[in-house]
Amino acid sequence: MKKEHYIGLMSGTSMDGIDVVLCQIDKYACQLIHATEYPFPAELKEKLLQTIKGKKTLAQIGRLHIELAEHFADAVNALLETYAIDPKTVTAVGSHGQTLWHEPNGAYPFSMQLGDPSTLAVRTRIPVVADFRAKDIALGGQGAPLAPAFHQFLFQEVHESIAVVNIGGMANITIPGRELTGYDTGPGNVLMDHWCQTHTGEMYDKDGAWAREGKVNFTLLEDMLNDRYFHQPHPKSTGREKFNEGWINHFIGEVPPKSEDVQRTLLELTAITICNELLKFQRDIAVLSGGGAKNSFLVERIKAVMPNITVIIAENADEIEAMMMAWLAYKRIHNEHVNLKDVTGARENGILGGVYR
Incomplete structure (x- = not known):
């Protein structure tokens, strides 16, 4: 053909x-x-x-x-x-x-x-x-x-050993194989981008530099991780209609922590919710793509949460x-x-x- x-x-x-x-x-x-x-x-x-x-x-x-x-x-x-x-x-x-x-x-x-x-x-x-x-x-x-079908096609020669993670506004994973699995893990960049734009005027937090200045608010992180979406079985998908400004405000209340601490916590939320799902599958390599793959601090945190999995950036990730x-x-x-x-x-x-x- x-x-x-x-x-x-x-x-x-x-x-x-x-x-x-x-x-x-x-x-x-x-x-x-x-x-x-x-x-x-x-x-x-x-x-x-x-x-x-x-x-x-x-x-x-x-x-x-x-x-x-x-x-x-x-x-x-x-x-x-x-x-x-x-x-x-x-x-x-x-x-x-x-x-x-x-x-x-x-x-x-x-x-x-x-x-x-x-x-x-x-x-x-x-x-x-x-x-x-x-x-x-x-x-x-x-x-x-939609991405998992293309990931299966794109990585067909090595599909038994890898997982693919696309970190856009939302994050989704693909587990290629005889029976293809894939779903949205939750927010990718969307919450971090919104918080950064609101509090710094920048469109996004380049390399997670601002998040590095903050500390994880573990009480806030635990509350966010208790959201039912993260415990819902797949198949599942989500978007801005779920993860948005209102979702953040629901958890931080009227007196938010330091803005850089919220940014750091949102980055940790993205890293943990991706890793929690990937660790359910026995894969040796996680291939990252999408805009989030350019956030060096986010990639660093994903590697730290999954030390036994090799994390690499896909060719043509963007x-x-x-x-x-x-x-x-x-x-x-x-x-x-x-x-x-x-x-x-x-x-x-x-x-x-x-x-x-």
Whole structure:
């Protein structure tokens, strides 16, 4: 089967940028060719956060749906222009969209992503594959995380010895094998980023430097670790609708500890909740990816909590999620089922996503 070119587009829970990649894909491999990060406007991020808090009208949400798509299109077109890529040589764009709300366990389960794929297709002149979660949810699954299926494909030659950890806004783990396991462990960067932005004005705590200045508040940490999500069996998935500013405030009360101590405690929460789950599986190596893999203090704490497991940073750690979107587009264009039922709890594997030409 010939190799085809796909673009992957990912804007994660942290909303720290739009990752865009060009990949060459066939049934055996997904090779990264080009990658870039397109800035996520602060004003747009604030609109999204206010929408998640329920402070926007339906009309405003509709406009935001199109505005996001235009930014996604600008990101794709910037990649095409930078590397002189002819749109006609790209089979499709895989777009995750920006998750607004994720509720797979209600009476009417759904997961809502913004970023109109029709606008994206028109603006880039390339077919778009989007809305990857809906079919899995319709089949009784969580619709997330999607990453484990791609991790299984990406690390197929060594899958019996490794676990893969993606630390984005939320953190998820993948245990590749004959029966694929994967789920969200809880917050990755989302709580740390929020606390850092609120108290320092910085978008994130680079290398965990501010967290290093604080001390773990063990009473606060224990209270947070008692949240029922961390004790819930998998399959499970989560997002900002759960782990957010209100969640932090619920635990710290009206008189919070020193702000740097809260930051340190939130970093420890992320490290421990990841490690608690990884240690349930007998793996020799943990491969880290996502933005959290660049936080040297967080990586240091993960290594300290799991001294008997080798912790390494994945090649192309920043781009793996966007590569996943390109691969999912490839799977949809070829009408191939995605192996997620053991991850999400769906009744069967589905052909995921809709095609917008």
